[in-house]
Amino acid sequence: MKQHIFLTRRSETLPTWNAAFPGASLLPYPASGSQLARPGEAVIWLHVAGDKPDPALLVQEVAGLAPGCCIVVLSNVPSDEEGLAVLEAGAVGYTNALAVPEVLRQIASVVENGGLWVGPNLLQRLIAGMATRSTQVNSSHLDKLSAREKEVALAVAGGASNKEIARRLEISERTVKAHLTAAFERLGVRDRLQLSLLINGTPQASSAPPQTLH
Template identity: 40%
Template sequence: MQDIFVSNLSERINSWIEAFPDSEIVTDILNVTDYPNSAQLEADGTVFWLHINEEEPAWLSNMVSNIIKQFESAKVVVLANAPNQAGCFSALSAGAVGYAHAYSSAAMLSEIKTVIGHGGLWLGQELLQRLIETSTKLVGNQPAYVDSLLAQLTSREREVALEVAKGLSNKEVARVLNITDRTVKAHLAATFERLGAKDRLQLALMLNTR
């Protein structure tokens, strides 16, 4: 999938380049319509990384909607200089599949693309934790069902999954379990594959008991 950054910046931020060396940057979505390979972009699917500063939620919603209308198979991730809850909800409501800080590390950007590529959503850690806390209070599974899911995992995968289901970040899980971030990421990837979870929120809902 091609990566296109929509930004008023004249050049890509270093982490953007490091994560996606072959990506492009445009100042306006209309410029993409005239892109030489626009038809191919639509056929292959494209990730549009929409960079915003402090634009109003209504403007953000319109931008996301316009991108999706012009490129139906596209995925939109909003990169905000100052992430906030209102902006995140506006972006997701309009059809974006991710919301993150504009200066996220290259490793995180790559992880975001992996998650959304598998059909998941990517949210900021603080908002994700709030959603998990709220959702798990409203929705619960029978203990036997949760036990059957956990039985499919190794002992370490179970430990990681249960901590992630609380809303903890990879670094926080690593600290709690006294393992490395890389180990947490590997166990989490294996857990997603075994249980068919698309993202951290879905995993939390799957493992929540009544």
């Protein structure tokens, strides 16, 4: 069990923190210059309230003062954006400052074992946003389609209905469906919306760095 340090602005400790980690230290956080803990031997619980000092910058600063330590951010007003920001800044956990002791201990055990902790809501948003773009992005998707399929696919990507496309291309609605089915198959998507995302390059996941880290 590593040492637990709570960093907060107002030097008051929340009852839940004590309940979770009776032996933890409490420090005011503009801890200038001095080292906070022996490298890699502590879990830093960083309490942020609002965005006065940018939480992400704060995380980076604290990371400098406690190299190798896990930083978990406790937010008074949690939001997906803030969570995203601090995690990107190097925090390994993000949760509500009022989380119950069980959850705090849960988080501790996860991060102490090298894991990251993200709340279900944020996580699901991440998954939702990522899921469609993970499937093999090649930018030259349209090249995989025949001329006609391409026309139909582009119309769909522009938001047209099958009926509209049929009228526009002067073919039956049935044929539009046939071309679409072929396009879905060839591009490996399951419906017109994902086809649209693919063609419109909405994913742009190709630019996301692989990130091997830690």
